[in-house]
Amino acid sequence: MAFMTKNGLLWVVFVLMTVSSLAQKPTIERPDPRKSTKIKDTTRVSLPIDSLFKAKLDAPTAKDTAFGKTAKKVIPKTFYNVLFRDIDRHIDSGQVAQMEQNPHLPFAGRWIREIHIHSLDVFGYSVHDTLQVPGNWTERTGNKLHRSTRERTILRNYLFFEEGDVIDPEKMRDNERYLRQQGIFHDARIVIVPFRNAKDAVDVHVYTQDLWSLLPDGSASNFDNFTIGIEQRNFRGLGQSFKNTVSYNGRDERQRLEYAGRYFIPSFGKSFVAGEGILNVQRDQKQLSFKAYRPFLTPQMKYAGAIELGYYNRRLFEFTLDSLTGRSVRNYFWSQYVLFDAWMGRSFRIFFGDDKLRERARFVVALRHTRQSFYNRDRSVTDSTNQLFQNTRPTLLSIGYSNRRYQRDLLIYGFGRTEDVPVGDLVSFVYGSDPAELGDRKYIGLKYSRARYIKIGYLYNLTNIGTYIKEGATEQGVFSTENNYFTPLHRFGGEWYARHFINLKFAWGFNRFANEYFNISGNEGIRGITSDELRGTRKMVIGAETVFFSPLNFLGFRVAPFTFADLGWTAFSGQYLFRNKPFAGYGLGFRFRNENLTFTTFQVRLSIYSGIPDIGQPFRANFDGVPPLRFRDFDISAPEIVQFK
Known part of the structure; x- marks a missing residue:
């Protein structure tokens, strides 16, 4: 237990x-x-x-419920004020x-x-x-x-x-x-x-x-299989954070004892240069890395950059097709490499537009060089096999335009805290070369994003296209677009509020290497489920959610009921994307969060799934944490290759 x-x-x-x-x-x-x-x-x-x-001091809370009124008569006042604590709304x-x-x-x-x-x-x-x-x-x-x-x-x-x-x-x-x-x-x-x-x-x-910054962590199934961890996100009031986790499994012959640690410094003085060190000694991953970086925190900052050096040894897998079942089977192997990555950027004031635009908009030029060197490879690398594990040395140059502002709002991803919502535009062109192990190739990419508050809510769009060019042909190309929308905050039933969220993701990979694919299960699409059958080099995912922000709180935790629906399609090259019925997940649940604590929001979710192969039980109940959600910003950082995920 x-x-x-x-x-x-x-x-x-x-x-x-x-x-x-x-x-x-x-x-x-x-x-x-x-x-x-x-x-x-x-x-x-x-x-x-x-x-x-x-x-508003007259808003109903948990104290106003029948349970709250009864509790007030039988629970001592001190404990009653703790259990039914009103929070600032x-x-x-x-x-x-x-x-x-x-x-x-x-x-x-x-x-x-x-x-x-x-x-x-x-x-x-x-x-x-x-x-x-x-x-x-x-x-x-x-x-x-x-x-x-x-x-x-x-x-x-x-x-x-x-x-x-x-x-x-x-x-x-x-x-x-x-x-x-x-x-x-x-x-x-x-x-x-x-x-x-x-x-x-x-x-x-x-x-x-x-925020409360000390977070203990741990679990156990018995005395020879347990995990103990602690995270301090504001060590001794210095703003620095560390996380240490130790796990033990006496029945795993590969490695019984595991350790994972991370230390983070948000800024060295007023340089606004952050530093991070990571050490992982785990069964499926060994990592030692150091990174220092300085982003464009504001439009007024002229210089930004980063440098990273790391050693990685990871247990990866590739898929093969089972001839009897026709299903995908994972074959595991190890991959070791050393990574060096460095970039620097310079921003320049624009010379057009009104004073308001010139205050927040910038041209940005950035240069990046990366070296990824593999060794002790379990797979032979050729022009037609295992190209993902070739040694690469790309150098990328980006020229871009960024115009960013922030509008403050409430009850979007938070439960009452102030949220800074980015509005603006970004256009970035990337060009570079890579004298890779399997031959020289060029890279070209374009990124565009825009977000605005409109009369009916907030709308965000991100569109990317990028590809390598080798001997006149494209290689590892991808086109992707993501669109996020949420409505204004609707008030109903006294102190209840609601927002509707819609998310649309579409991506199309072309001339990708073998064993490159999207997987739309989990947080990438169909929430609450993991499946190897939801893969492809093309995908479309539509997600809808309605969140009801209630005035109810217990022990300082806000309660937010929600409903959701996820639809998704995938296909490999040569297949029609909408050839089958969509993978689907529907459900409802409750989220709980105390804004004074740093740990994640947690939720109880009831879901039903359809169209997913070998799912077993289509009805599922989950109790899990919600990953922190952040708005995409419009700052131009390192020149990057469009991600395929």
């Missing part, structure tokens, strides 16, 4: 919080940005700032329009006199209401178990500005978005307060609210 699970262990930990804030005495002297900034203690300083958004009419007003615009051009950092702990606080404090002893006790993010770390690693700088409203807004993207903050807010003794000076207050 399982005695340890990720979600099970976390039930005890997630009811916790503390406050660490900062303050300093005003000085009229303009600071020198070249000097280090000393952080002052502002623990007892509170600004006269109201909530950013008006909260700042949803009101016109809120999205209010969110889109940049509050920093009136202060453009003023200089920053002082920067105050207010690092709020996990529970009981809000960056939108500085007067909100923990409401019971469990929250206060729990916060003492959490190391809040250090103010000095925020000041030195996460801010795009310093004391003495001039206020740039767009930079301030980008900085808020950057803070929210770190995965260690529930939300972030920057407030500018005029300094009464100097009209051209302001004080900047940065508010962040932490």
Whole structure:
């Protein structure tokens, strides 16, 4: 029996919080940005700032149900407030329009006199209401178990500005978005307060609210088959994360003990260069890799790049056809290689359009070189077999145009936190050469994406086409398009809200190597199922989902019922894509998430499937985690070969 699970262990930990804030005495002297900034203690300083958004206090919650009213009579007050904790729901009419007003615009051009950092702990606080404090002893006790993010770390690693700088409203807004993207903050807010003794000076207050960052993990079937792991996503309040997992299986003769570890540093000072190290010693994968990278975090950043070096030894498989059953059979083998990958990019301001466009749009030129060197290959590489395992050395050049903005919204992939939705355009042309082991070849690719809020919702499109050219013929070519749409937030039944989501993916591979294919099972198409029979070099997947965001919460977890339907088709070269009925999955379920915790949303799902070969039981019940969903951005990064997946 399982005695340890990720979600099970976390039930005890997630009811916790503390406050660490900062303050300093005003000085009229303009600071020198070249000097280090000393952080002052502002623990007892509170600004006269109201909530950013008006909260509806009369919304029904779990306390208002019959069960909640009965529980109030029999459960001690302290425990009752923990079990039926109200969570902040700042949803009101016109809120999205209010969110889109940049509050920093009136202060453009003023200089920053002082920067105050207010690092709020996990529970009981809000960056939108500085007067909100923990409401019971469990929250206060729990916060003492959490190391809040250090103010000095925020000041030195996460801010795009310093004391003495001039206020740039767009930079301030980008900085808020950057803070929210770190995965260690529930939300972030920057407030500018005029300094009464100097009209051209302001004080900047940065508010962040932490997420619970310690995540135990584990499972076991018996004493000789278990897994124990721990992940800390904000180690000692430094913003750095590590994950260590140890597994043991005494019955597996290949390798009884396994280890997987990762350490991540989001930024080395204000260089905004992130670093990552990975060590995996597992049965099916051995990996040792190091990577340092700096993306184009904002349009104003001129340089970006990355360098990666790694050793990989992976257990892969290829498919053969069983002559008796006609089904696919996996044949396993090992593949070892060393990877070196480096790129650098430079952005340039555009010379056309109005001021608004020139502020956010850029031309980007980037160069990339990759070396993948295989050794101890279990397969012989020839012009007609195992071409995927040839040594390659592609050098790629990209020239692109990017125009990106962000619109803040609520209740899309999150359950109430602020979400930064990208809107903009991207066009990128890639050209390169690869003196590969099996002969020289050229590469050419084109990428286009666009997203807008329209009257009936949000629409995103991504279209790619790319191919190698060898001796006048195409090789490993692919055309793909992805379209995502969601409706405006619909309100019904008091404090219930709903959104509808539609996703369409189409891809067509041409002149691909043997054993290259799409698989549309799982998160790539038909959710909740894994099958080797859902493969092909061409695919089309349509997914629809309706999510109902309810006001119900229990132990701080929001509840969101949902329904879904997935349809998919695959075909190999020479086959008609729609020759058969679609693979299909339908169902409903419930998602649960506490926005103050960093672990994944989990869900209970009931599904029924049709058209899938050898499925066995078409009715299935699943309890699993939901992978974090992110919007596709419009920043141009490394020149890349269009992925075939």
